[in-house]
Amino acid sequence: MPEVLVPIGPQHPALKEPVNFKVIADGEIIVRLELDISYSHRGIEKAAEARDFVRVVPLLERVCGICSHSHTTVFVKGIEEAMKLEIPKRAQYIRTIVAELERMHSHLLWLGVAAHEIGFNTLFMWTWRDREAVQDMLEEITGNRVNYGINEVGGVRRDMTPAVVKAALARLPHLEERIRTYAEMASQERTMLLRFRGVGRLTEAEALKYGTVGPTARASGVTYDVRKDDPYLAYADAPWRVITDNHGDVFGRTLVRVGELHESLNIVRHGLENLPEGPVRLQPPRAAPKAEILSRYEAPRGELVHFIRTNNTDKVDRLDIRTPTLANWTSVAVTLVGQNLADIPVIVAAIDPCLSCTSRITVVDRDRRETRTLTWGELRAHGIRFYREKEGI
Amino acid sequence: MSILKEMFVNLGSKPATVLYPVEKVPVPEGFRGKIAILDDRCIGCSRCAVVCPTECIAMVANEREVEVKGKTIVRKKKPEVRLFACIRCGLCEEYCPTDPKAIYLTKEFAGAGTDKNITVS
Amino acid sequence: MEPWLLLLYVLVFPGFLFLLGYAFLLQFADRKISARMQARVGPPFLQPFADFIKLLGKEVITPSGVDRQAFGAAPLLAFAAVMTAFLYVPVLGGSPLAFQGDLVLVLYLLTLPTIVLFLVGWLSRNVFATLGGVRAVTQMFIYEVPFFLVLLGPAIAAGSWSISEIVLWQASNPWFVVLQPLGFVIALIGLQAKLERTPFDIPEAETEIVAGPWTELTGRRLALMHLTMDVSLVVGSALIAALFLGGPVSPWTFEPAWLSAALGFGLFLLKTFGILVVLTTVKMAMGRVRIDQLNDFGWKYLASLAMVQVLVVLLMNGWWSP
Numbered sequence A: 001m002p003e004v005l006v007p008i009g010p011q012h013p014a015l016k017e018p019v020n021f022k023v024i025a026d027g028e029i030i031v032r033l034e035l036d037i038s039y040s041h042r043g044i045e046k047a048a049e050a051r052d053f054v055r056v057v058p059l060l061e062r063v064c065g066i067c068s069h070s071h072t073t074v075f076v077k078g079i080e081e082a083m084k085l086e087i088p089k090r091a092q093y094i095r096t097i098v099a100e101l102e103r104m105h106s107h108l109l110w111l112g113v114a115a116h117e118i119g120f121n122t123l124f125m126w127t128w129r130d131r132e133a134v135q136d137m138l139e140e141i142t143g144n145r146v147n148y149g150i151n152e153v154g155g156v157r158r159d160m161t162p163a164v165v166k167a168a169l170a171r172l173p174h175l176e177e178r179i180r181t182y183a184e185m186a187s188q189e190r191t192m193l194l195r196f197r198g199v200g201r202l203t204e205a206e207a208l209k210y211g212t213v214g215p216t217a218r219a220s221g222v223t224y225d226v227r228k229d230d231p232y233l234a235y236a237d238a239p240w241r242v243i244t245d246n247h248g249d250v251f252g253r254t255l256v257r258v259g260e261l262h263e264s265l266n267i268v269r270h271g272l273e274n275l276p277e278g279p280v281r282l283q284p285p286r287a288a289p290k291a292e293i294l295s296r297y298e299a300p301r302g303e304l305v306h307f308i309r310t311n312n313t314d315k316v317d318r319l320d321i322r323t324p325t326l327a328n329w330t331s332v333a334v335t336l337v338g339q340n341l342a343d344i345p346v347i348v349a350a351i352d353p354c355l356s357c358t359s360r361i362t363v364v365d366r367d368r369r370e371t372r373t374l375t376w377g378e379l380r381a382h383g384i385r386f387y388r389e390k391e392g393i
Numbered sequence B: 001m002s003i004l005k006e007m008f009v010n011l012g013s014k015p016a017t018v019l020y021p022v023e024k025v026p027v028p029e030g031f032r033g034k035i036a037i038l039d040d041r042c043i044g045c046s047r048c049a050v051v052c053p054t055e056c057i058a059m060v061a062n063e064r065e066v067e068v069k070g071k072t073i074v075r076k077k078k079p080e081v082r083l084f085a086c087i088r089c090g091l092c093e094e095y096c097p098t099d100p101k102a103i104y105l106t107k108e109f110a111g112a113g114t115d116k117n118i119t120v121s
Numbered sequence C: 001m002e003p004w005l006l007l008l009y010v011l012v013f014p015g016f017l018f019l020l021g022y023a024f025l026l027q028f029a030d031r032k033i034s035a036r037m038q039a040r041v042g043p044p045f046l047q048p049f050a051d052f053i054k055l056l057g058k059e060v061i062t063p064s065g066v067d068r069q070a071f072g073a074a075p076l077l078a079f080a081a082v083m084t085a086f087l088y089v090p091v092l093g094g095s096p097l098a099f100q101g102d103l104v105l106v107l108y109l110l111t112l113p114t115i116v117l118f119l120v121g122w123l124s125r126n127v128f129a130t131l132g133g134v135r136a137v138t139q140m141f142i143y144e145v146p147f148f149l150v151l152l153g154p155a156i157a158a159g160s161w162s163i164s165e166i167v168l169w170q171a172s173n174p175w176f177v178v179l180q181p182l183g184f185v186i187a188l189i190g191l192q193a194k195l196e197r198t199p200f201d202i203p204e205a206e207t208e209i210v211a212g213p214w215t216e217l218t219g220r221r222l223a224l225m226h227l228t229m230d231v232s233l234v235v236g237s238a239l240i241a242a243l244f245l246g247g248p249v250s251p252w253t254f255e256p257a258w259l260s261a262a263l264g265f266g267l268f269l270l271k272t273f274g275i276l277v278v279l280t281t282v283k284m285a286m287g288r289v290r291i292d293q294l295n296d297f298g299w300k301y302l303a304s305l306a307m308v309q310v311l312v313v314l315l316m317n318g319w320w321s322p
Helices: A044-048 A056-061 A068-083 A089-117 A121-142 A162-188 A190-196 A204-209 A214-218 A250-273 A324-336 A341-350 A376-391 B002-012 B047-051 B091-095 C003-011 C016-037 C047-056 C068-086 C102-123 C127-158 C163-171 C181-194 C219-244 C257-285 C291-320
Strands: A003-008 A020-026 A029-036 A291-299 A302-310 A316-322 A362-365 A370-373 B035-037 B057-068 B071-082 B103-105
Touching: A003 C127, A020 A341, A029 A324, A029 A341, A044 A056, A044 A316, A056 A068, A068 A089, A068 A291, A068 A302, A068 A316, A089 A121, A089 A162, A089 A250, A089 A341, A121 A162, A121 B002, A121 C257, A162 A190, A162 A250, A162 B002, A190 A250, A190 A341, A204 A214, A204 A324, A214 A250, A214 A302, A214 A324, A250 A341, A302 A324, A324 A341, B002 C016, B002 C257, B035 B071, B047 B057, B047 B091, B091 B103, C003 C016, C016 C047, C016 C068, C016 C219, C016 C257, C047 C219, C068 C102, C068 C219, C102 C127, C102 C163, C102 C219, C127 C163, C127 C181, C127 C219, C127 C291, C163 C219, C181 C219, C181 C257, C181 C291, C219 C257
Parallel strands: none
Antiparallel strands: A003 A020, A020 A029, A291 A302, A302 A316, A362 A370, B035 B103, B057 B071
């Protein structure tokens, strides 16, 4: 068959959210592809400039449904740093527990989705059933299964009663056993091995060159985890280790995520058992002093960065969000060339894409009816010119 | 092999599905469900309307005598919530100064309706 | 056989009406067992029938530029082929339409749905459908050779090309599942591939090429193709039950002939149901393989093992034949 343009997206059964791959395929092998993202742009960064620190937190929670706690935590962490606040230990622990529970539910979701992409719906059903245990824990602790609303500037909004702690601890042993089962299945099931091994291979050098983060990079041997390299919350207290792997392919990423599931469970257990006494919040000042903060966080998908600029007001002056999925798209575009069409959903799913968190600039010229994307050089020049003209920088 | 074994064990066990609405899901304490207002307690301070992130609470004119810290004053307004704009964050409940809270979230999770402009007051 | 009895056989029992009813029953069993294995509840009993009626009532959309008559006739062709194939498979003792060579006819008719799928995919003018159609035909080349070879085994051993006579041969000899176990396993794998079920649902891979050749089928055309696949399942299991598991022959003869026939029929139902359970378990326990991996697996293992099996049968035949 000659070269065919196969449109994967923006609507496609393999994708849970809209993204557009224009894949040029020669038979079953992919020759090249063009990537088009930013279908889920909602203007959150701009909307955040109009809301004060209390009302902006629920907005930021809704950047993404799966990593909602990540966005709020990294933001309030940044604001607390700008205000030079030291929040109570108990609040740190509660934030850590919810963060690791979020990581667990995200990885269990991913395991199900990866199995679904290769047609293995049984594992999909089973992992999502066990994920319900994590959701129930989150519901008891925070009051909701997604969008937990537990963060605020100055600490957390609710405390954990001893009954809640006990109930959460009681759910952990069964979860641990199920995670062990899935670890075994993921590394031994024949069709999973067939579809995942050797697919989407990314060497360590390539991973560093294309700026991949999170489990995608750690599966290529890059030991980069923000929780260890730039510790925050209660991660320095809990005994855990960074999971890396040397395979570099989708199989390696599976192993890394399953290993992280196990480590997260240990961190949750440590947190629940060693919850320090004390208050869970302190009253923050109303306005934040003039500061520029780069706040980093290890979201389930990788390194999440919020750039916050405050200016002695009770609102942010500028908020810029760089999500891990945005960093990982380049690796998808690179690793897809030369693979089979059948590998597209597998490789895309392997970076755990969260398209709600992805956005890039596309210049749309309505009069001339064309779209184009800016190159890095153009973007940089545009940014320097803009700030020079508008703000005299 | 463990996959086959688990499949056959599942064949003989009860499914994991909760047959809602015939069976009910247990809702834990502290669940953030549908919003409700206790009009007797409200003193009309408007804190809930100010703090709401989606601005779904409007203060409507409603005069009534209320007791605040032993003194009797006349409340001028009371809150009215656009039910389907409420994101159930609970900030209104947190900032309400009365005890028991005049505005609070219940444990009711089911909330589908056909009237987009329905209000709670 | 009397003409009106023959008409009854073909149209009602065990012909078309029974076939349709049994196809729905097996689809229900497949979906229910799959669901329970996944810890889900599964559909109610009449679900396959309800799905069929619902699809019949939906709008039929023909994409622009597609030959409407060919597109509409193709599912009918596939449906007619598998329904006819069932008439030669023994359900109640031997088939009254049996003749030497009906095994070849049944196998030929069973390949028609795949070819029709390719045709539909090609006609659809849709990139996903074309890719799916090509995959369907590629898959057919890979599994048909081992599938036909191992179904040859019982024919050679029983010395007949008629399915009914092979069944009769097994009434007084051990079943072929005992004599040719390798053939039985390969036949089951081949049937799973023919029905395009996981791990061989490559042409229809939902997450890769939307729905493959099924993409542009709507309304009653989709209903008919679905039904064709269900009927293929019945015919395929009945064929394997007849060739390897002894078919609808009761091991004990009873005085009233109809009692023996009824027992044989009950055994037929049991055997085909058993084959369905095995196929469903395989479907639930594995993910999908890639077409190039299937190519490797098919030619390296399936085809060579099938040839080994046929060689063994030929040798044994030479040894034991008078």
